[in-house]
Structures are given as structure tokens and as C-alpha cells.
Amino acid sequence: MVDTATSTSHARLDRFRDLVHEVSGIRLRESKNVMIESRLRKRMVALGFPTLDAYLGHLFDDGAMREELPRIIDLITTNKTDFFREPAHYRFLEERIIPECLAPAPAGRTVRFRLWSAAASTGAEAWSAAMLLARAAQADRRLDWAILGTDISHRVLQIAQNAVFPLSDLEPVPPALRDAYLMQGRKGPVRQARIVPELRARVRFAPMNLMEIPYPIETGLDVVMLRNVLIYFDPPTQHRVLAALARHLRRGGYLIVGHSESMIVQVPSLVQMAPGVFRNEGAT
Numbered sequence: 001m002v003d004t005a006t007s008t009s010h011a012r013l014d015r016f017r018d019l020v021h022e023v024s025g026i027r028l029r030e031s032k033n034v035m036i037e038s039r040l041r042k043r044m045v046a047l048g049f050p051t052l053d054a055y056l057g058h059l060f061d062d063g064a065m066r067e068e069l070p071r072i073i074d075l076i077t078t079n080k081t082d083f084f085r086e087p088a089h090y091r092f093l094e095e096r097i098i099p100e101c102l103a104p105a106p107a108g109r110t111v112r113f114r115l116w117s118a119a120a121s122t123g124a125e126a127w128s129a130a131m132l133l134a135r136a137a138q139a140d141r142r143l144d145w146a147i148l149g150t151d152i153s154h155r156v157l158q159i160a161q162n163a164v165f166p167l168s169d170l171e172p173v174p175p176a177l178r179d180a181y182l183m184q185g186r187k188g189p190v191r192q193a194r195i196v197p198e199l200r201a202r203v204r205f206a207p208m209n210l211m212e213i214p215y216p217i218e219t220g221l222d223v224v225m226l227r228n229v230l231i232y233f234d235p236p237t238q239h240r241v242l243a244a245l246a247r248h249l250r251r252g253g254y255l256i257v258g259h260s261e262s263m264i265v266q267v268p269s270l271v272q273m274a275p276g277v278f279r280n281e282g283a284t
Contacts, residue, residue, distance in 0.1 A: 120149030123160025
């Protein structure tokens with residue numbers, strides 16, 4: 001005899017996983033059911049639902065999904081990020097990409113440089129790149145740079161925009177950059193630092209969903225960074241996102257993905273230059 005309650009519970013979980021995939025591109029397999037419940041537990045308790053199934057019933061049967069969906073995405077998405085994570089990428093940016101952009105420009109002519117951090121999370125990637133671009137601009141005043149960071153999670157974007165981080169999070173920042181671009185606070189139980197105003201004036205953050213193609217982002221970009229995100233997508237979604245990102249790069253611009261994601265990039269116009277680093281050789 002079929003346990004109707006159990007069958008309904010499984011059906012709701014299947015429906016929930018399908019919804020998350022449709023909205024965010026993240027494929028949650030059945031093996032992730034425990035993780036789903038763990039991440040949603042605080043919200044379940046806040047609303048007074050004793051079980052995950054009761055909460056899912058609230059979403060699907062009571063019509064609460066529209067209101068709850070932003071919170072669900074915030075809780076389900078993985079927002080792991082660190083300053084200067086995978087440091088070889090930042091060395092490539094500083095030693096290869098920026099000089100390559102400046103080299104052909106005549107003396108005295110402004111060189112426009114635009115970078116998009118396409119899954120910015122709490123902003124560590126964008127702010128790390130900003131420090132290197134600011135240092136390069138001090139050495140060569142022709143460099144006019146700006147960074148856009150986007151993410152599906154409004155919660156992490158607020159942290160990124162505030163640009164205040166615990167000192168423990170900032171330990172990977174090289175000392176010279178820490179001294180130049182961080183302002184340390186002196187109050188509060190947790191020692192913190194804030195990104196200096198000069199950098200905050202050139203970096204902005206905005207909500208954006210990588211599933212919503214085409215993207216409302218300018219084209220002709222010098223660098224797009226989408227690192228350690230593709231691994232959460234299924235192959236068809238990976239291909240669609242990569243093809244869409246490539247259309248925002250100028251010819252000669254660079255896409256940077258996670259080191260472990262190099263084999264995922266199968267867009268003909270993107271030629272691998274280093275682990276996780278691809279140059280756009282297609283038409284602009």
C-alpha cells in the first residue's frame with residue numbers, strides 16, 4: 001500500500017528542486033535533501049513550521065512561494081568566496097591582462113578598462129581585482145577602470161556594497177594592498193576594515209540572475225570573472241551561460257572561471273591561455 005503522505009512529501013521535494021533549478025540554474029539532486037532542510041530550517045522555525053514538508057506545503061499549497069522565493073534563493077545558494085582566492089588568476093590579471101590592455105595605447109590617451117564579477121557573492125572577488133586595478137592606475141594614469149559585481153542574492157550584495165569585512169576575512173590580502181586600500185575600525189567586538197572611498201567610487205553591485213539571458217550588461221568588456229559557479233549547473237545550463245558571457249567580451253577580452261572548471265568551457269571563440277583563463281578570439 002502506498003503511503004500517501006510520504007508520496008506527497010517526495011513530490012513536493014521534487015517540485016522544489018525543479019523550481020530551484022529553473023530559477024537559479026543550480027541542480028539539487030535527491031542526495032541534497034538533508035542539505036536543503038538544513039539550510040531552510042531557520043526560515044521554517046521563524047514561520048512556525050515543524051517540518052520541511054509543512055513549509056513546502058505553505059509554499060506550494062498556500063501560495064506563499066512568490067513572497068518566500070528571494071529568501072529561499074539566499075539560503076540555498078552557496079556563497080563561498082575569499083579575497084584573492086586562486087591567486088594565480090590575480091597574478092594573470094596584474095601581469096598580463098592589464099599591461100596588454102595598456103600597451104597599444106598612445107601616451108596620454110585614456111585607456112578604458114571594464115571588469116564584471118558575474119557571481120560576486122559578498123564582493124571579495126570584485127574588491128580584490130579593484131585593489132590591483134587601483135595600483136595599476138597609480139603607476140599608469142591612463143588607466144580608467146571600473147568594476148560591476150552582480151549576484152542573484154540580495155543579501156550578499158548588501159554586504160559587498162557596504163564593503164566592510166572582518167579582519168580575519170582580509171588576511172589573504174597582501175600587506176601592501178592592505179595598507180593602501182583598507183581602513184581599519186577601532187570599535188566593536190569584531191575587528192573590521194572597510195574598503196577605501198577611492199575604490200568604492202569605482203565599484204558597484206547590482207542584482208542579476210544568470211538564468212535570465214540576455215543579460216542587461218554592457219558589451220565590449222575586458223574581463224568577465226565567473227569562478228566556481230559553473231560546477232553547480234548541469235551541462236546545458238553551463239553552455240548557455242558561457243555562450244552568453246562570451247557575447248559581453250571584446251575581442252581579446254578574457255573570461256576567468258575556476259581552476260576546476262577549465263574543462264567545462266567549450267565555446268569556440270574562447271581560447272585557453274592558462275588554467276581557468278580564456279581569451280575571446282571571436283568577433284566583437
